[in-house]
Amino acid sequence: MTRRAAVILFGVFLSAALLPAVLPPADLVDLAAAATPAAAPPAADLIVTNARVFTGERSRPECAAVAIIGDRIVATGTKAEVDVWRGPATRIIDAGGRRVVPGFNDAHVHFVAGGMDLDNIDLKDAASPEEMVRRIASRVRTLPRGEWLLGGNWDDQQWNPVRMPDRTLIDPVTGDVPVFLSRYDGHMALANSVAIRLAGVTAKTPDPPGGVIVHDAAGEPNGLFKDAALSLVAKVIPPFSHEQRLRAARRALGHAASLGVTSVQDMNPEYGDIAAYTELFERGELTTRIYAAPAQADWQDQAKIGLRHAFGSPWLRLGAIKGYADGSLGSTTAYFFEPYTDTPGTRGLLSDEMQPLEAERERMIKADAAGLQLCVHAIGDRGISMILDLFADVVKANGERDRRFRIEHAQHMAAKDFNRFASLHVIASMQPYHAIDDGRWAAKRIGPDRIKRTYAFRTFLDHGVRLAFGTDWSVAPLDPMQSIYAAATRATLDGKNPGGWVPEQKITVKEAVEAYTLGSAYAEFQEKDKGSIAPGKLADMVILSDDIFSIDPRAIRDVKVVTTLVGGRVVYESGAPAAR
Numbered sequence: 001m002t003r004r005a006a007v008i009l010f011g012v013f014l015s016a017a018l019l020p021a022v023l024p025p026a027d028l029v030d031l032a033a034a035a036t037p038a039a040a041p042p043a044a045d046l047i048v049t050n051a052r053v054f055t056g057e058r059s060r061p062e063c064a065a066v067a068i069i070g071d072r073i074v075a076t077g078t079k080a081e082v083d084v085w086r087g088p089a090t091r092i093i094d095a096g097g098r099r100v101v102p103g104f105n106d107a108h109v110h111f112v113a114g115g116m117d118l119d120n121i122d123l124k125d126a127a128s129p130e131e132m133v134r135r136i137a138s139r140v141r142t143l144p145r146g147e148w149l150l151g152g153n154w155d156d157q158q159w160n161p162v163r164m165p166d167r168t169l170i171d172p173v174t175g176d177v178p179v180f181l182s183r184y185d186g187h188m189a190l191a192n193s194v195a196i197r198l199a200g201v202t203a204k205t206p207d208p209p210g211g212v213i214v215h216d217a218a219g220e221p222n223g224l225f226k227d228a229a230l231s232l233v234a235k236v237i238p239p240f241s242h243e244q245r246l247r248a249a250r251r252a253l254g255h256a257a258s259l260g261v262t263s264v265q266d267m268n269p270e271y272g273d274i275a276a277y278t279e280l281f282e283r284g285e286l287t288t289r290i291y292a293a294p295a296q297a298d299w300q301d302q303a304k305i306g307l308r309h310a311f312g313s314p315w316l317r318l319g320a321i322k323g324y325a326d327g328s329l330g331s332t333t334a335y336f337f338e339p340y341t342d343t344p345g346t347r348g349l350l351s352d353e354m355q356p357l358e359a360e361r362e363r364m365i366k367a368d369a370a371g372l373q374l375c376v377h378a379i380g381d382r383g384i385s386m387i388l389d390l391f392a393d394v395v396k397a398n399g400e401r402d403r404r405f406r407i408e409h410a411q412h413m414a415a416k417d418f419n420r421f422a423s424l425h426v427i428a429s430m431q432p433y434h435a436i437d438d439g440r441w442a443a444k445r446i447g448p449d450r451i452k453r454t455y456a457f458r459t460f461l462d463h464g465v466r467l468a469f470g471t472d473w474s475v476a477p478l479d480p481m482q483s484i485y486a487a488a489t490r491a492t493l494d495g496k497n498p499g500g501w502v503p504e505q506k507i508t509v510k511e512a513v514e515a516y517t518l519g520s521a522y523a524e525f526q527e528k529d530k531g532s533i534a535p536g537k538l539a540d541m542v543i544l545s546d547d548i549f550s551i552d553p554r555a556i557r558d559v560k561v562v563t564t565l566v567g568g569r570v571v572y573e574s575g576a577p578a579a580r
């Protein structure tokens, strides 16, 4: 029997036999014997053994070994139970007694943008202007011709003495490469002379409203641009080429593999990004599975060729769209019922998509009728409430169906809306890392009452709402350990809330892992294929350096990935330390 035939045959057994989710291998042997003359199951391609596997399956939550044929899991069980799948050519991975979990599925990333960030220069820890210049010089040498040097994050406050950089600092090392590097706060950026010339900015260019072009003693632009003036330069940066997108996607894929992220759900990709994924898929280079949700405004593009939710292959799917209800808490544009506590003049802003509301309602109803999955960014309590209203209108117009509405972020809930969230079966697609980041200042911004329902993981679960976890990378780190740590401890990044910020909203490590695996898989209609370690499912799993279920949750952020498997293939291996 060829391996392929074996996989197909066992696929048939398994789908027939999946009712008890985990079959004892003895039964499989019987099935195999009944179906073929062979007395033993076909040899596994790979066995992961000597492991502490968190399966995510209620019927058998823990096991010690997993057998894989092709890209699918064929058996889980004790070491002895799985050993019957061992053949002469079976590769064995001895997990050294370590914890194994299902591959992480990040339900909200900006994948190519994240890869671009990895590729861009990062100057945050450049301790002096000389160090900054040295790094810029070395990056300029490796940059493909015609590309801009972007990125930055420079921080003049850590230089001694503190001084503002200007173009004369970097011009000598940048040659004819245009350079535009933002300050770490994003409110200022430094251009070199080439970039200033390309932007057409001269001594005579007036400051735009809300922005400043900084000048030198001779009255010439010195390279620093503030706030709205940033766009004078940003607008002449050419759109990314296909090659740049491929490079960024490859960087992102490598980063994801090293962190145990085996699936991502890519929010608002540009179509050029999807073209890059398609090419990487064709070349066999995808090592993370991607579900892409382009902008809601362009919903007709997918609808007119009949793409419905989760259409595609296990590697690349389409059929979702991503809309916006409001802005963010940090910029006081998240839309609330009541004014901001620290800025009483505003309740935030509805996005332009929401104005007029009738147009948004019509778009959502039509996109839903076309079978597309609706994912909507909503952060403020009123923004969320209005999206729930619209979801209810969609159901009324198109009837009940398993459509899996999603609210992305779902940060600040009105007390009255938890039940509605549950009864409309809306998925809360949340990013726990934001909670420990915003948690440093959110109470000042929205006051002591609203803060109780902020990143309300516990209340959502208690109401039976499904959570899907992710990061919003590159807004927050892609590392799932940071997010699980955040959900389980709610210890803010400034160290001021070691017992947890709004501690009653903490959830357990197990609940956080479930939201990050099965929860995210459900949010992309893939819970039958992903999200747990069970026969028949894709062999996406991660060996961790430490057992996140038994160590102090505060130590989870230091846990590393030892091995990442996607579809039964090792896509990442750390220089694995000796087993503990």
Ligand SMILES: [Zn+2]
Pocket (backbone or CB within 6 Å): 108, 109, 110, 267, 472
């Ligand atoms: Zn986002």
